[in-house]
Amino acid sequence: MPAPEAAVQYAKEHKNDFLEDLITLLRIPSVSTLPDHQGDMERAAAWISDRLKSMDFDNVRVMPTDRHPVVYGECLKAGKSAPTLLFYGHYDVQPADPLEEWKSDPFDPQIRGDDLFARGASDMKAQVVAHLSAAASMVHTSGLPINVKYMIEGEEEIGSPSLEKFIIANKDLLSCDICLNADCAILAPDTPSITYALRGLAYFEIRIQGPASDLHSGRFGGAIDNPALVLSELIAGMRDENGRITLPGFYDSVRDLSDDERAELSKLPTDDAWWQAQAGVKALHGERGYSAGERASARPTLDVNGLLSGFTGEGSKTVLPAKAMAKISMRLVSDQTPEQVHEGLIQYMKENAPPTITWEVEKLAGAPPAIVERDSVSIRAASKAFESVWGKRPLFTREGGTVPVVGMIQNLMGVDCLMMGFGLPDDNLHAPNEKQHLPNYYRGIETFIRFTHELAV
Incomplete structure (x- = not known):
C-alpha cells in the first residue's frame, strides 16, 4: 500500500481514538486571559507535549514565556534533503461567557448531529488535534516523509504578546521551509477553500x-x-x-489585483447582493471599479x-x-x-x-498584511490534497480581517505561512455554542496527511 494510503487507512481505523483525543483536550478550560486558569493552561500544554512524545518526537519542550508557555517538538528523521514544515497553532481559548446562552457546558463536549460543541472546538483545538492525528497516522505506518516541527502557543486569544520575542530568540530552532497555520476555515462543508491573503x-x-x-x-x-x-x-x-x-x-x-485573481474571486458564492443582505443595508458603497467582495478583502x-x-x-x-x-x-x-x-x-x-x-x-x-502566491509549492500541495479528499478543486479566498501572527512569521522568518484549516463560517467562534463539524475534522486529518506527502514530492 502506498505510503499516504497506509496513513489514511490508519486514520480511518483510529477515528474514534482521534475524536476522544480532541474531547480530552476540549475538557481542559485553557482560557488564557483569566489568571484563575493558569493551571489549566499548563495542563493543556502538557497534554500536547505528551502527545508529541508519544509519537517519538525529539526535543519536545514546554518553553516558558512572560505569560503562557509555547510547546515545541520536532521530528527531523526525513533528513536534510527533505523540506521542513513548521506547524503553528494555539491551545488557548476564549472565555465562555455568557454561560446562560450555551445549550450545554462549554467544557463538557457534546455531540449533536454531526457537530461537536465546546469552547475551543473550532478555534482551534480541532485543527491542532487533527494535525497531531495526521502526524500520528504517518508515524505509525511509513513514517513522516518530511521534517515536521510544532510551535503551539498559549496566548493567541490575548494577542500573542510573547510570540515575537519567542520567535526572535528561537529563530534557529524554528527554521523551516514552510509554515502552516490551521487557524482558519473553508467556505462550506462541501466547498473546500484556501485563504491565500490576509489584510x-x-x-x-x-x-x-x-x-x-x-x-x-x-x-x-x-x-x-x-x-x-x-x-x-x-x-x-x-x-x-x-x-x-x-x-x-x-x-x-x-499590489493591484491581477485579472486572474479577479476571475478567481468572482467564483466565490458571495456577490454584491449577498454582501448587501449580510450587512442589512439599503445600498453598497466603496471604491469605484471594484466589487463588494474585492473591496472587503483585496483593497x-x-x-x-x-x-x-x-x-x-x-x-x-x-x-x-x-x-x-x-x-x-x-x-x-x-x-x-x-x-x-x-x-x-x-x-x-x-x-x-x-x-x-x-x-x-x-x-x-x-x-502587516500577508500573502502566499497561488503558484507556490505550499499552495499547489494544499490544492492537490483538498482535491484528493473533497473531490473538487478548492476555491481561493482573501480574508478582509487580520491575523497578526501570519504576517509576523512571514516577516521574521522569511517563509510562506499557509492558511489551511477546516472550520466553518458558522462555527460560532468566540460566541456561545462554538462547534466543530466532525465530518470536516476527519476529512481534515486525511487532507493533512495528503498535504504532507505532496510537500515531499
Missing part, C-alpha cells in the same frame, strides 16, 4: 484640542473654531468622491471606529467642546505597511489641520 491593520487615535476648556456656544460660537467640526471635516477629507483614500502615498505600495480601507466630543448625554447642553477624538482603523493589503500609512496620516494632518487647533496622532496597533 493588515493600522489603528490610530486622533485627538484635537481647541480652547483650554469647554465654552458656552452662545458666547463664543462663531468666534472660535469648534474641534468637533474640525475633526469631522478632516475625516471627511480622508476619502474622495470615488471612495479612494486621500492620505499622501496611501496607494504607492498597493485597503479607512474606517472610523469611534467618535467622541462634547455633550452626549440626554437632553441638551449648549457647549462648544474643547476636545474631539476619533479612533480610526485602516485595513492594509500587500505591500503596504503600518509604518507607511502612519507617515501618510501625519502628513495629511500637517497639510490639512487648521492653525486654530492643536492635534496629535497616537498609533494603537499595527500588523
Whole structure:
C-alpha cells in the first residue's frame, strides 16, 4: 500500500481514538486571559507535549514565556534533503461567557448531529488535534516523509504578546521551509477553500484640542473654531468622491489585483447582493471599479471606529467642546505597511489641520498584511490534497480581517505561512455554542496527511 494510503487507512481505523483525543483536550478550560486558569493552561500544554512524545518526537519542550508557555517538538528523521514544515497553532481559548446562552457546558463536549460543541472546538483545538492525528497516522505506518516541527502557543486569544520575542530568540530552532497555520476555515462543508491573503491593520487615535476648556456656544460660537467640526471635516477629507483614500502615498505600495485573481474571486458564492443582505443595508458603497467582495478583502480601507466630543448625554447642553477624538482603523493589503500609512496620516494632518487647533496622532496597533502566491509549492500541495479528499478543486479566498501572527512569521522568518484549516463560517467562534463539524475534522486529518506527502514530492 502506498505510503499516504497506509496513513489514511490508519486514520480511518483510529477515528474514534482521534475524536476522544480532541474531547480530552476540549475538557481542559485553557482560557488564557483569566489568571484563575493558569493551571489549566499548563495542563493543556502538557497534554500536547505528551502527545508529541508519544509519537517519538525529539526535543519536545514546554518553553516558558512572560505569560503562557509555547510547546515545541520536532521530528527531523526525513533528513536534510527533505523540506521542513513548521506547524503553528494555539491551545488557548476564549472565555465562555455568557454561560446562560450555551445549550450545554462549554467544557463538557457534546455531540449533536454531526457537530461537536465546546469552547475551543473550532478555534482551534480541532485543527491542532487533527494535525497531531495526521502526524500520528504517518508515524505509525511509513513514517513522516518530511521534517515536521510544532510551535503551539498559549496566548493567541490575548494577542500573542510573547510570540515575537519567542520567535526572535528561537529563530534557529524554528527554521523551516514552510509554515502552516490551521487557524482558519473553508467556505462550506462541501466547498473546500484556501485563504491565500490576509489584510493588515493600522489603528490610530486622533485627538484635537481647541480652547483650554469647554465654552458656552452662545458666547463664543462663531468666534472660535469648534474641534468637533474640525475633526469631522478632516475625516471627511480622508476619502474622495470615488471612495479612494486621500492620505499622501496611501496607494504607492498597493499590489493591484491581477485579472486572474479577479476571475478567481468572482467564483466565490458571495456577490454584491449577498454582501448587501449580510450587512442589512439599503445600498453598497466603496471604491469605484471594484466589487463588494474585492473591496472587503483585496483593497485597503479607512474606517472610523469611534467618535467622541462634547455633550452626549440626554437632553441638551449648549457647549462648544474643547476636545474631539476619533479612533480610526485602516485595513492594509500587500505591500503596504503600518509604518507607511502612519507617515501618510501625519502628513495629511500637517497639510490639512487648521492653525486654530492643536492635534496629535497616537498609533494603537499595527500588523502587516500577508500573502502566499497561488503558484507556490505550499499552495499547489494544499490544492492537490483538498482535491484528493473533497473531490473538487478548492476555491481561493482573501480574508478582509487580520491575523497578526501570519504576517509576523512571514516577516521574521522569511517563509510562506499557509492558511489551511477546516472550520466553518458558522462555527460560532468566540460566541456561545462554538462547534466543530466532525465530518470536516476527519476529512481534515486525511487532507493533512495528503498535504504532507505532496510537500515531499
